[in-house]
Amino acid sequence: MDHAVTTPFEVRWGECDPAGIVYHPVYFDWFAVARMRFLREHGVSYMESLHDRGLVLVVIDVQCQYFKSLRAEDKAWVDASLHMLTKTRLAMQYVVRNERGEVCAQGRTEHAYVDIASQRAVNIAKRAPDVWEVLQKLPRVQVS
Amino acid sequence: MDHAVTTPFEVRWGECDPAGIVYHPVYFDWFAVARMRFLREHGVSYMESLHDRGLVLVVIDVQCQYFKSLRAEDKAWVDASLHMLTKTRLAMQYVVRNERGEVCAQGRTEHAYVDIASQRAVNIAKRAPDVWEVLQKLPRVQVS
């Protein structure tokens, strides 16, 4: 996956359920970590560029498919990449791999730029033009 | 939504993120609660009928769309209903409503019956015929 930023994880005991495998909502937590890492690697600190200015990337749609399970102490890598970007929305996709390089899960999250105080969606190019400048230059992948 | 079983929730402080709203993966945790409640209301105790016999409903595909946010101390209701059932898979759908009855989110989860010890998918009708008897009688909704 071109342009992806990879974040390493080590499965935590508390991330696993009574079946002994990673509890499925946890993957979205990993995606959030991978998303912030992707942005930071490309010059956008989520906390400073967005949160501290009263902006948040509110999640409006998510999907995930699970292929292979992971258990505590397993290592995993999440590749995050951007595949859609407009002045009002942004979508990213994620691939989770295990130590053998096998795809364990793949997902997608779509976000709106929201003003925290008003809880309203905003046009990022108007609300924070400097952030939009940086976002526009982010590498994008073609959706498969 | 016909045939749905409704589970009430009250948003926990710890379920919210720095934007002050329910952290999006939490909805899948609520879906899991609502799913077990749905099954139990229809005579299937998840822990006794499945877990204690070495079976688990492994999640293989999930989706969720978010429309309105919720914050700590808000009340919410999740309607869970079954919309697909075979001897190897089962899918449920969920609608989250707030105190005003507005739809806050809607999601879907698809599951395979898996033997915990072998981590293999099984035919539930062969592995646990009595559970299959009960599952077959569950009310199903037509997918919209």
Added chain:
Amino acid sequence: MDHAVTTPFEVRWGECDPAGIVYHPVYFDWFAVARMRFLREHGVSYMESLHDRGLVLVVIDVQCQYFKSLRAEDKAWVDASLHMLTKTRLAMQYVVRNERGEVCAQGRTEHAYVDIASQRAVNIAKRAPDVWEVLQKLPRVQVS
């Protein structure tokens, strides 16, 4: 336990770990729910009286002892009571019981009133005199 407010719980699948029992940090999440319920029952809405006015009860000290484990679908009850209150601090204690009334865990949390914006501890009687009026009237237990 006199003056306690009791909150019912049903153990969630996602609250349990690979040993099949409630993951120990989850009890503190339950304590937070029980704490907010205690305050609300006594006329203090955490979100409206504190959070919306830029105040938060920051945790400064916690303890918990675990006696009996709980698993998914088990019912549990948490009794929350106040046992220390000053203009700068507040401490609560909690007892977790199972369906047979056995004590599964007991804990304690101590909090400082903190101004979210400045991250500074405040004198609640000065910062929010009306909240202090209500807090002062809360029933208190003698520490055993």
Added chain:
Amino acid sequence: MDHAVTTPFEVRWGECDPAGIVYHPVYFDWFAVARMRFLREHGVSYMESLHDRGLVLVVIDVQCQYFKSLRAEDKAWVDASLHMLTKTRLAMQYVVRNERGEVCAQGRTEHAYVDIASQRAVNIAKRAPDVWEVLQKLPRVQVS
């Protein structure tokens, strides 16, 4: 702190609460990660040496004091060390530091060796003599 094993963390968005700081139960999740890392660095794989043989370190007592808060994207380090070890119990202590080396929190967890199937406490020297051999050699700190 001599003999400690240090585990690095980067605060996740989902680990923070509406006050914008790490939700206090999360520290116990970090302690669990740091504990497994400590054991692994000293030759005990938690999953293989304990879990896969039907043993678990059940938590029986925890404490934590919080001094400075952390927020999303902050870096933190947890020093874990052993300070008590017998054939039936084990206790560890933890210090959380931020990027400036300031102590943000310190905690302690005490554990019993428990047989998962019977849910009974066991004498580790009898139940798993080889694990006891390794545990005995772990570096211990004097309790301050």
